[in-house]
Amino acid sequence: xxxxxxxxxxxxxxxxFSDGIFAIIITLLVxxxxxxxxxxxxxxxxxxxxxxxxxxxxxxxxxxFFTICVIWVNHHRLFKMYREITHGLFWWNAFLLLWxxxxxxxxxxxxxxxxxxxxxxVYGMVMGMMALSFSLMRFYVNRxxxxxxxxxxxxxxKKGAWISVIMGPLPYFxxxxxxxxxxxxxxxxxxxxPIYFIFPHATKD
Amino acid sequence: xxxxxxxxxxxxxxxxFSDGIFAIIITLLVxxxxxxxxxxxxxxxxxxxxxxxxxxxxxxxxxxFFTICVIWVNHHRLFKMYREITHGLFWWNAFLLLWxxxxxxxxxxxxxxxxxxxxxxVYGMVMGMMALSFSLMRFYVNRxxxxxxxxxxxxxxKKGAWISVIMGPLPYFxxxxxxxxxxxxxxxxxxxxPIYFIFPHATKD
Amino acid sequence: xxxxxxxxxxxxxxxxFSDGIFAIIITLLVxxxxxxxxxxxxxxxxxxxxxxxxxxxxxxxxxxFFTICVIWVNHHRLFKMYREITHGLFWWNAFLLLWxxxxxxxxxxxxxxxxxxxxxxVYGMVMGMMALSFSLMRFYVNRxxxxxxxxxxxxxxKKGAWISVIMGPLPYFxxxxxxxxxxxxxxxxxxxxPIYFIFPHATKD
Amino acid sequence: xxxxxxxxxxxxxxxxFSDGIFAIIITLLVxxxxxxxxxxxxxxxxxxxxxxxxxxxxxxxxxxFFTICVIWVNHHRLFKMYREITHGLFWWNAFLLLWxxxxxxxxxxxxxxxxxxxxxxVYGMVMGMMALSFSLMRFYVNRxxxxxxxxxxxxxxKKGAWISVIMGPLPYFxxxxxxxxxxxxxxxxxxxxPIYFIFPHATKD
Numbered sequence: 001x002x003x004x005x006x007x008x009x010x011x012x013x014x015x016x017f018s019d020g021i022f023a024i025i026i027t028l029l030v031x032x033x034x035x036x037x038x039x040x041x042x043x044x045x046x047x048x049x050x051x052x053x054x055x056x057x058x059x060x061x062x063x064x065f066f067t068i069c070v071i072w073v074n075h076h077r078l079f080k081m082y083r084e085i086t087h088g089l090f091w092w093n094a095f096l097l098l099w100x101x102x103x104x105x106x107x108x109x110x111x112x113x114x115x116x117x118x119x120x121x122v123y124g125m126v127m128g129m130m131a132l133s134f135s136l137m138r139f140y141v142n143r144x145x146x147x148x149x150x151x152x153x154x155x156x157x158k159k160g161a162w163i164s165v166i167m168g169p170l171p172y173f174x175x176x177x178x179x180x181x182x183x184x185x186x187x188x189x190x191x192x193x194p195i196y197f198i199f200p201h202a203t204k205d
Numbered sequence: 206x207x208x209x210x211x212x213x214x215x216x217x218x219x220x221x222f223s224d225g226i227f228a229i230i231i232t233l234l235v236x237x238x239x240x241x242x243x244x245x246x247x248x249x250x251x252x253x254x255x256x257x258x259x260x261x262x263x264x265x266x267x268x269x270f271f272t273i274c275v276i277w278v279n280h281h282r283l284f285k286m287y288r289e290i291t292h293g294l295f296w297w298n299a300f301l302l303l304w305x306x307x308x309x310x311x312x313x314x315x316x317x318x319x320x321x322x323x324x325x326x327v328y329g330m331v332m333g334m335m336a337l338s339f340s341l342m343r344f345y346v347n348r349x350x351x352x353x354x355x356x357x358x359x360x361x362x363k364k365g366a367w368i369s370v371i372m373g374p375l376p377y378f379x380x381x382x383x384x385x386x387x388x389x390x391x392x393x394x395x396x397x398x399p400i401y402f403i404f405p406h407a408t409k410d
Numbered sequence: 411x412x413x414x415x416x417x418x419x420x421x422x423x424x425x426x427f428s429d430g431i432f433a434i435i436i437t438l439l440v441x442x443x444x445x446x447x448x449x450x451x452x453x454x455x456x457x458x459x460x461x462x463x464x465x466x467x468x469x470x471x472x473x474x475f476f477t478i479c480v481i482w483v484n485h486h487r488l489f490k491m492y493r494e495i496t497h498g499l500f501w502w503n504a505f506l507l508l509w510x511x512x513x514x515x516x517x518x519x520x521x522x523x524x525x526x527x528x529x530x531x532v533y534g535m536v537m538g539m540m541a542l543s544f545s546l547m548r549f550y551v552n553r554x555x556x557x558x559x560x561x562x563x564x565x566x567x568k569k570g571a572w573i574s575v576i577m578g579p580l581p582y583f584x585x586x587x588x589x590x591x592x593x594x595x596x597x598x599x600x601x602x603x604p605i606y607f608i609f610p611h612a613t614k615d
Numbered sequence: 616x617x618x619x620x621x622x623x624x625x626x627x628x629x630x631x632f633s634d635g636i637f638a639i640i641i642t643l644l645v646x647x648x649x650x651x652x653x654x655x656x657x658x659x660x661x662x663x664x665x666x667x668x669x670x671x672x673x674x675x676x677x678x679x680f681f682t683i684c685v686i687w688v689n690h691h692r693l694f695k696m697y698r699e700i701t702h703g704l705f706w707w708n709a710f711l712l713l714w715x716x717x718x719x720x721x722x723x724x725x726x727x728x729x730x731x732x733x734x735x736x737v738y739g740m741v742m743g744m745m746a747l748s749f750s751l752m753r754f755y756v757n758r759x760x761x762x763x764x765x766x767x768x769x770x771x772x773k774k775g776a777w778i779s780v781i782m783g784p785l786p787y788f789x790x791x792x793x794x795x796x797x798x799x800x801x802x803x804x805x806x807x808x809p810i811y812f813i814f815p816h817a818t819k820d
Contacts, residue, residue, distance in 0.1 A: 020638030023225030035313045069299045094684045108650045228430030240518045252528045274504045433635030445723045479709045
């Protein structure tokens with residue numbers, strides 16, 4: 001698998017590859033919600049109580065769905081500012097995609113053991129690492145500022161990298177640690193993070 | 206995950222992301238139809254009766270397949286009329302994709318408990334919410350008419366939003382409620398809706 | 411889900427949607443080949459005999475893989491000749507995609523019951539319907555010849571529709587019927603069809 | 616399925632089809648890591664030991680993830696150099712995609728029987744065949760040098776085909792054979808190959 005030393009990547013192909021991964025991960029999540037098995041298939045009461053038992057799983061699916069939408073928005077905004085894709089940028093993006101691809105595992109883990117500190121902790125750590133890899137990609141760009149489009153203000157972008165640490169990894173890692181106090185505090189934090197990113201924009205337009 | 210305040214989305218990337226989700230959901234549906242297990246693998250009669258038992262599942266798969274095709278057609282037509290993708294439009298589209306991604310669950314539920322009012326009711330409610338999210342996206346555009354291409358007649362578009370409520374959510378929610386009378390009335394309605402959208406066009410050309 | 415009456419489809423988006431379905435179906439097929447369970451995990455002989463038992467499944471997967479590649483080539487060649495996508499063309503394409511999406515089911519059925527006439531018959535019938543839907547799409551174009559690019563010779567194209575019936579549905583339906591004589595005759599036919607389409611081109615260039 | 620003899624393939628559609636397969640394979644791999652079942656759902660110790668047992672599976676997933684990223688990089692670089700896609704190039708690419716699509720099987724096999732020489736041997740052989748198909752595609756281009764862009768130095772490209780044999784299939788086949796000595800030697804080789812391709816680039820920029 002020898003590689004020619006022939007410059008940079010075609011941005012649109014990397015975006016399509018990344019979008020494919022985002023679309024598949026967001027879709028695979030629903031496969032975790034399985035049709036419940038009930039004894040008497042015609043009993044409405046039995047099916048109703050079985051469906052109500054699924055509500056926590058459905059809630060966690062909704063959280064993950066909108067979280068991946070927020071990831072997509074972030075990815076889209078960053079890549080819109082890039083002029084070219086260097087090898088470094090490719091591999092920092094691959095590092096991000098590694099964590100995104102892993103999301104189905106901690107989601108299912110937290111869904112099955114929602115009262116277990118460790119499961120809730122792992123979910124926050126994985127999401128924190130995913131958010132951190134966004135920040136690491138930004139710090140790489142800060143050190144290689146020529147990858148930005150000319151229309152982007154480099155100083156604003158550089159400051160944004162630091163803000164991204166405060167807005168992403170910090171709340172997730174804090175949420176992970178607070179699961180030691182009570183798992184529900186972590187749930188509230190994990191739920192609040194995507195909501196925060198959705199609503200300002202929905203109202204602004 | 207800080208987000209730069211740098212304007213609108215690139216339409217083609219959002220279309221590709223949405224198309225990816227549509228293609229994956231339409232393909233995952235077939236995984237619900239499993240190869241039957243028969244005792245005597247060489248018995249043609251046994252395999253024939255096992256395959257005939259699958260006919261309702263295959264019928265429900267066909268309904269869902271063409272329903273998602275109709276969704277794709279609608280999505281494609283709406284996005285062809287948009288000039289730019291605002292944050293509001295992105296999140297209303299995400300709300301639509303949430304319901305589309307959920308379709309495999311009510312499809313499997315109705316397949317397993319086709320005689321249970323609640324299963325048939327849930328299917329209609331999910332499809333109704335999916336159709337309603339198309340209408341909600343349209344009403345958002347009605348309030349932000351600048352997102353439309355100049356070639357689109359804004360008055361025709363605005364009226365179309367109201368027609369979309371009558372053509373989409375209304376029949377699905379009615380179908381869901383009529384499952385209280387008999388599930389087969391609902392089946393007929395769920396089957397008729399995609400057929401209605403397919404045939405006028407197939408004959409017109 | 412009201413639809414605006416605003417003309418034709420954007421070809422590239424329909425191609426991307428179709429390609430997504432082809433890529434997902436070709437990839438899902440491998441999930442049917444499961445890791446065998448052996449008693450003594452360290453026994454090389456036991457694992458070897460378990461892997462040799464998988465050879466028929468692996469062969470059937472290879473047949474299906476290259477068949478879908480041939481489908482992709484055909485789809486690509488036809489769409490390259492189209493100037494615009496009408497509603498009729500969209501729905502004939504959707505009919506083709508319905509049969510393509512169904513391929514994992516008859517593949518698994520034939521893999522599990524390879525000595526059962528009915529399983530081998532069903533595989534050939536589904537592949538025959540898939541091939542027939544290519545021909546039906548072509549006959550639609552024959553009746554609506556304006557959808558072709560100006561560079562395409564309409565007379566050659568029209569004759570090609572008849573040839574496509576002889577090259578696609580006919581051998582598959584014949585193979586399905588010959589499974590009554592012996593399933594292995596059908597296997598040979600199903601295997602020969604994609605090989606026929608691959609080798610002329612591989613050698614010609 | 617008659618095929619018109621109308622020249623070459625549209626490069627972007629073949630790239631999109633290939634990227635779809637890469638994105639799906641890289642995402643399906645995570646489905647192999649299943650949430651462990653523990654008796655006492657609230658026991659942190661029990662869940663911790665169950666998660667630690669998954670570490671080898673997670674490590675093998677990480678190796679496969681970055682290996683497919685390296686495959687994507689290679690594929691992208693080669694296709695950037697092609698001016699047109701001939702039938703021969705299409706089918707050599709299909710041969711490569713066959714081996715890429717197969718990766719989930721040897722990955723799961725090696726994950727389940729990591730101490731069995733045969734499982735570790737099969738993994739290396741499949742990866743070696745995948746790497747060899749890159750070389751075979753290059754030798755095809757060497758014999759049909761007109762498919763290259765004018766900006767590519769044909770002599771450098773031709774030499775690169777031989778280097779690709781030394782860098783790809785050779786280490787994988789050697790790793791497969793060395794599993795006879797000890798499986799861990801093979802693991803180290805399989806791990807080292809993607810790392811070798813990642814780090815020069817990450818540091819260079």
